[in-house]
Amino acid sequence: MPLDTPPSELNSLGLPKAPADTRVVVAMSGGVDSSVVAAQLAEEGYDVVGVTLQLYDHGAALAKKGACCAGRDIHDARRVAEEMGFPHYVLDYENTFREAVIDEFADSYLAGATPVPCIRCNERVKFKDLLETAKDLDADCMATGHYIQRKMGPAGPELHSAADAARDQSYFLFSTTPEQLDYLRFPLGHLASKAETRALAARYGLSVADKPDSQDICFVPNGDYAAVIEKLRPGAxxxxxxxxxxxxxxxxxxxxxxxxxxxxxxxxxxxxxxxxxxxxxxxxxxxxxxxPKDALSTRTIPVREINWLGDTPFTSQREWHLGVKIRSTRPPREAILRPLSETEAEVELLTPEQGVSPGQACVFYASEGSRIFGGGWIWRG
Structure with a gap:
């Protein structure tokens, strides 16, 4: 079943067309998740177009075997497209990726921050430039293999955490705008476990069914941030x-x-x-x-570049009582958000947190339920 339960006149992607008349661009990284999305939609009869982004020079020292969008992954994505019988394209986004993601990553570290480049990649490359490319291809929507849910609410599409908390990627997708959410689809968000995804891959006979998940940031070999920064910024x-x-x-x-x-x-x-x-x-x-450890405790966090996904304007209330995540691996903590403008706020944690770092994201969650209300970037203030 798709993540939404659409009315009978809509197809499984929530669009009023027959699958054969619905073009879907699938962002394919070469991993099992996006491959299953593409295969499932192709089997359902959609007009699937697979697109893989070349994000950096595969021969450079920054690339590594098994990393997201490295040469092996492009080969794997192309092979899945051949197996399932839909077209596949590789787009050179190397310059865009370097300017929008890698350069800021290096500069943020030099400034003493701890950046999250995967969020910037989603925000500035995949859900911006690639999404526009999908529209140029006359696609009705774009689908990805992210573990997050898009649900229809009274005011339009809402962003919700994945059914599988262990796979949830909502922290990395908080900057998805309402306009982008209207066009995006996340067919894996309702699955209970990654085992279900691999079972689907095996069912479709995909060559990537047993492919390991990528663990590191795609352009950071073996998690050695410092080596990459020194290569990008000699003398750093x-x-x-x-x-x-x-x-x-x-x-x-x-x-x-x-x-x-x-x-x-x-x-x-x-x-x-x-x-x-x-x-x-x-x-x-x-x-x-x-x-000492107690010096790490923080109760008040300045946040800017806020992307708000609520049904009413962010500044329509003096305070918002929500949960916030300050690290992807930590559960949401109760907090009070006090808007300073449409894009800035002061976040008061009801219980102090340790290790709050400039450059990390602060993501807003409903106090009850699975909805994400957006988020922003932590800064020094």
Whole structure:
């Protein structure tokens, strides 16, 4: 069954057409999720067009075997299209991806932030440029393999968490706009587990049925952020002092880019009575500031670049009582959002959180239920 239950006059994608008359562009990464989406829609009789993005030079040091959209993945996506009998295109988005995602990633780390490039890729490449390409191809909608749900509400399409909490990708899709949501479809969001997806892949006889999931950011080999940043910004790894919260020098470091807020291991500060954590990064002075664990606790978070998905304007209320996620791996916490403008707010956590870091996303969730109300970016204020 599709994630929405449409009226009888609509097809499984919620459109008033026969499947054969409905063109769907499927964003294919070469992995099992998007491959199953394409295969399922093709089997249902839709006019499927598969599109894979080449996001960087596959021969460069940034690429690695098994990463999202690397050369192997393009081959796998093309093979699935051949197996299921629909056209497949590879689009060169290398320059767009570098300018919109990779450059900001490097610059954010240099500024002492902890960026989330997958969100920017969805926002600036997949759901912007690729979505426009889908419209240029006269597609009625664009489908992806993301684990998130699109449900029809009284005011139009709503964004909801995936049925499988372990696979939910709502944190990475908070910046999806209402206009984009109207055009997008997420056929896997209702599945109870990834095992169901792989079972579908096996049923369709797809060559990627047992392909492992990609774990790292696609352009970061083996999770080594610092190596990528130093390649992109030579000289970025300049050494500096590790200091306590009073400014006393405790040691030296090999570059601010090697550290993140909340980090405890790898500080090289042995022999101290109590463990210390990175509580702040100061790239201007090249200082890593450390302190006790309780210094990481934060109750008030400044958020900007807000994308609001509520039914009424963000500034129509003085306060919004919602749940917020400040890391993809953490559950939503109760909070009060106080709008400062249409795109800025102060978020008050009812229970302090540790390790809140500039550059991370703050995503808004309904206090009850599965709906996502958008989110924004944490900054220093």
């Amino acid at each position: 790894g300049e050494p500096g002092d590790i200091v306590d919260m009073e400014g006393r020098v405790l040691g030296r470091h090999t570059g601010v880019i090697h550290y993140t807020i909340g980090q405890r291991r790898g500080l090289g500060l042995g022999g101290l009575a109590d463990p210390l954590y990175v509580v702040k990064l100061d790239p201007d002075t090249r200082r890593v500031i450390v302190g």
